């Protein structure tokens with residue numbers, strides 16, 4: 001059922017069993033799990049069904065530190081959330097992403113990859129990605145003309161990625177009818193949550209306040225609340241809800257907003273082959289898979305580096321594609337997306353894909369997607385300016401540790417070494433990477449618009465914001481869905497994993513509600 005909060009009575013009260021705040025990848029994946037159940041679900045979405053600049057303007061913020069995109073355009077603020085712009089690339093986190101690594105401070109999840117396997121399978125089906133298959137051998141068997149790069153498997157391996165066909169799934173389009181036709185899911189659009197109120201001792205949420213530009217306001221009460229507004233906004237809302245707890249909710253230990261992580265995208269090397277090749281396994285292949293070159297856990301441990309993945313684009317194409325950080329620069333995400341699309345067009349207007357290839361080439365640009373080390377100084381705080389609904393705007397300070405620079409140099413060096421030893425060709429490194437004393441990041445350094453870590457998960461309240469069930473420490477009925485919960489981001493795009501985690505959270509809440517019903 002769909003309701004527009006602008007048409008509802010001012011000062012009215014909305015009540016349900018579960019209140020999900022935010023209808024993007026996380027919020028919609030969760031809500032779908034509750035369709036046609038006995039529970040009343042309130043799904044609060046700040047925007048409408050389409051882009052609305054007044055609502056998008058609420059995302060404007062300040063950035064400092066490492067050069068980043070304008071906050072107004074990194075995420076989308078309407079039904080479907082940022083899936084309106086995502087590329088749909090999905091892969092599973094490597095087991096090492098979940099492990100405590102002695103050389104990476106604050107690394108490790110409270111559980112291992114096995115805990116998420118069942119949920120990855122379910123997320124895969126939500127995303128309609130076809131058969132659940134991430135083993136490279138499977139795809140090589142199906143396609144005998146493909147082959148992995150002949151490098152030492154103790155150093156590099158080929159990791160499979162999947163993506164949506166014909167295009168990446170826009171949740172706002174694909175799931176709109178299922179959500180709005182569900183009698184028990186009450187979707188309120190133009191319902192921006194601006195404040196979260198707690199009981200007197202701040203141990204439970206009593207209600208949230210909803211506002212929009214019409215000037216109306218409503219209150220929402222529920223047994224459980226799930227914050228699913230994306231990593232920057234989740235932190236912002238917790239910090240801004242500071243009337244009863246001056247540091248903000250879940251923030252006794254000053255972790256909310258800290259440990260902001262991205263997948264760092266760097267184009268700093270070229271691969272020159274002895275014999276021209278298509279490197280077809282690493283390009284888009286039917287039905288919907290391609291590989292990236294990944295680093296073995298043993299080598300990450302030996303060199304004490306972060307995880308990273310390498311992809312290849314024919315150099316003649318790559319030279320026409322500037323780094324994202326140089327093109328995604330306006331405040332209007334639609335303009336940025338359009339500009340990006342144009343870059344992938346040939347002069348005659350035919351659409352090209354950086355990962356579609358029919359010819360052999362002797363040179364390729366090598367892009368590294370690098371894991372970011374958890375860093376408390378990389379963080380989201382509140383700025384002094386407020387948005388039109390009275391909420392302080394977000395201030396993102398993006399900052400790396402020394403490990404990122406050292407890892408990126410080492411990973412490219414390892415590739416150069418392997419390509420040389422195997423006699424395949426050679427790697428040409430960008431000048432500033434060749435200088436060991438130069439600690440600057442390459443000018444191409446971009447983010448993947450992948451925001452993580454701002455409500456990090458740890459079972460010890462002194463080390464994190466949420467526990468392993470995504471419950472905010474100390475507040476029994478407040479949960480967080482999304483990549484803000486990641487204690488480590490890994491080198492893999494975040495959305496597949498955040499959907500898996502949201503489905504797991506959904507199961508947890510269903511169990512809780514059932515248990516409670518037994519005692520009534």
Ligand SMILES: Cc1cc2nc3c(=O)[nH]c(=O)nc-3n(C[C@H](O)[C@H](O)[C@H](O)COP(=O)(O)OP(=O)(O)OC[C@H]3O[C@@H](n4cnc5c(N)ncnc54)[C@H](O)[C@@H]3O)c2cc1C
Pocket residue numbers: 021022023024025026027044045046047074075076077078079080081082083085086087088089090191192193194228229230231233237448449450451481482483493494495496498
């Ligand atoms: C250009 C681009 C390409 C990308 N490509 C990929 C990719 O290939 N693979 C990948 O894994 N990821 C990709 N991503 C990232 C992906 O889009 C995000 O990881 C994902 O959408 C995050 O899901 P989410 O539900 O946490 O947040 P969102 O999808 O952003 O949803 C948050 C929702 O909450 C709503 N909301 C926010 N604040 C409030 C509030 N106060 N009250 C009520 N509602 C609110 C918003 O309107 C929105 O609907 C890409 C992103 C971009 C921009």
